[in-house]
Amino acid sequence: MKRYAYITGMALFMSFILALPVLAEEQEKQADLNLTEDAKASILLERDTGDVLYEKNAHEKLPPASMTKVMTLLLIMEAIAEDKLSLDEQITISERASSMGGSQVFLAEGEQMSVDDLIKAIAIASGNDASVALAERIAGSEEAFVQLMNDKVKELTLENTNFVNSSGLPAENHYTTAYDMAMIAKELLKYEKVINYTSIYEDYLRKGEENEFWLVNTNKLVRFYPYVDGLKTGYTSEAKFCLTATAKKDDMRVVSVVMGADSAKNRNAMTMNLIDYAFNHYESEKLYDPGEKVASLRHIQSEKWNYDIKTSEQISLLHKKGEKEAGEVETAVKIKEDIQLPIHKGEQVGTMTVKKGDNLQIESPLIVEENVEIASYFTLFKRSLQNIAKYNQ
Structure with missing residues (x-):
């Protein structure tokens, strides 16, 4: 009888020990629910x-x-x-x-x-x-x-x-x-x-x-x-x-x-x-700093031939500490089609997408950090001559 009581007591004690992490987690969740108890x-x-x-x-x-x-x-x-x-x-x-x-x-x-x-x-x-x-x-x-x-x-x-x-x-x-x-x-x-x-x-x-x-x-x-x-x-x-x-x-x-x-x-x-x-x-x-170059914009009618396309903000992934999600991170840059000039400084010209596995995590605007002006007639004429020279080489 005493041996049975001893085994039962040990079983209860072990159950209590095993339950401690669960109890702690539940207490933490309950505490989280009261983070702003007195706010509307x-x-x-x-x-x-x-x-x-x-x-x-x-x-x-x-x-x-x-x-x-x-x-x-x-x-x-x-x-x-x-x-x-x-x-x-x-x-x-x-x-x-x-x-x-x-x-x-x-x-x-x-x-x-x-x-x-x-x-x-x-x-x-x-x-x-x-x-x-x-x-x-x-x-x-x-x-x-x-x-x-x-x-x-x-x-x-x-x-x-x-x-x-x-x-x-x-x-x-x-x-x-x-x-x-x-x-x-x-x-x-x-x-x-x-x-x-x-x-x-x-x-x-x-x-x-x-x-x-x-x-x-x-x-x-x-x-x-x-x-x-x-x-x-x-x-x-x-x-x-x-x-x-x-x-x-x-x-x-x-x-x-x-x-x-x-x-x-x-x-x-x-x-x-x-x-x-x-x-x-x-x-x-x-993943990216704000203002980091990720692509180039080329437009046949722009004053300059190349304009940097940059991130408009810091781009990051978030996870719980010690619980990184599975799956490779994939980033992609998509530039708007049929972009019309002029483009103003800070205007969105594309989008950066970030995927983890099959899940879309982030869509962030991509911008130009300078005005993209319509090319002058002189610039267009000079560009045409350069293209002709290349073609005849």
């Missing part, structure tokens, strides 16, 4: 692939507050990349821009400020006045700029976002979702220079002048939490505390969105939970 909505994704690593009510429409400025910054960075705006250009502040309420850097009507400083004011201090000033410069009016914002929403095929202003001040019918905000941030991060602004913790406007203004980043994590280098906080009484954040470790960049937290402290804590989860459980394998 949240999401975590890897930037290069867009793979969603965690989500909670990610498609619920909510007010974004100043996270709206992620889209504003996207259109600003696009304009700079397309040479429609330069960092040293001086912008004259309008009466409308100077009169904006909420968070501001107290721009005066008629004051002139560089694009570079206005971007700092948006990215660091969430200046509503600076947002309107650049919106007016790019589109002529804030209303026209808002139309560009919503056009971009459609271009990104986002279905649950509508903007009414460029700043995020409370307004009827101004909403987005955690998922849509993450995808806007993913697009913004193609322009890596934006991190030069969003990662600044403190700076000054009008430094050394009588009306010098101290900028302090509303996103405290850029100073106090490793790897975080952006992007944008938000708060209104309706939206509560929100944060679209990004962090990079080694070659892996993630984007997190937390919406509707009850305090800045909880918002930051939930953001840290998401980022820790990403870096603890996943790793990425970089």
Whole structure:
């Protein structure tokens, strides 16, 4: 009888030991479910692939507050990349821009400020006045700029976002979702220079002048939490505390969105939970750098004979740590057929696809980083003579 009891006890003990890994895994899963317990909505994704690593009510429409400025910054960075705006250009502040309420850097009507400083004011201090000033410069009016914002929403095929202003001040019918905000941030991060602004913790406007203004980043994590280098906080009484954040470790960049937290402290804590989860459980394998040449464009009517085709963003594969998927990685470049000239700098001319086995992993735009102009008559004539000479050799 005692021997039977001993064997039974040992069996129960061994069952318990064998069950420990399963219990630990279940506890980890349960902990994962509570990464953003106190948020109305949240999401975590890897930037290069867009793979969603965690989500909670990610498609619920909510007010974004100043996270709206992620889209504003996207259109600003696009304009700079397309040479429609330069960092040293001086912008004259309008009466409308100077009169904006909420968070501001107290721009005066008629004051002139560089694009570079206005971007700092948006990215660091969430200046509503600076947002309107650049919106007016790019589109002529804030209303026209808002139309560009919503056009971009459609271009990104986002279905649950509508903007009414460029700043995020409370307004009827101004909403987005955690998922849509993450995808806007993913697009913004193609322009890596934006991190030069969003990662600044403190700076000054009008430094050394009588009306010098101290900028302090509303996103405290850029100073106090490793790897975080952006992007944008938000708060209104309706939206509560929100944060679209990004962090990079080694070659892996993630984007997190937390919406509707009850305090800045909880918002930051939930953001840290998401980022820790990403870096603890996943790793990425970089395939191409942004701006890496992958092909050449030749067009019989172009001014130059060869133009470099480059990646528009970093291209990577994502996998769980210690669990690389089977299958060879295959990349392919497809150039658009019947390309019409001229082609503007930054315009998409093709697509890079990445497959692993039979599974399509990534489709990424390929671009030209210079204008492709229509050849002059002189260039075409000279090219014809060169072809005739080759033919007669």
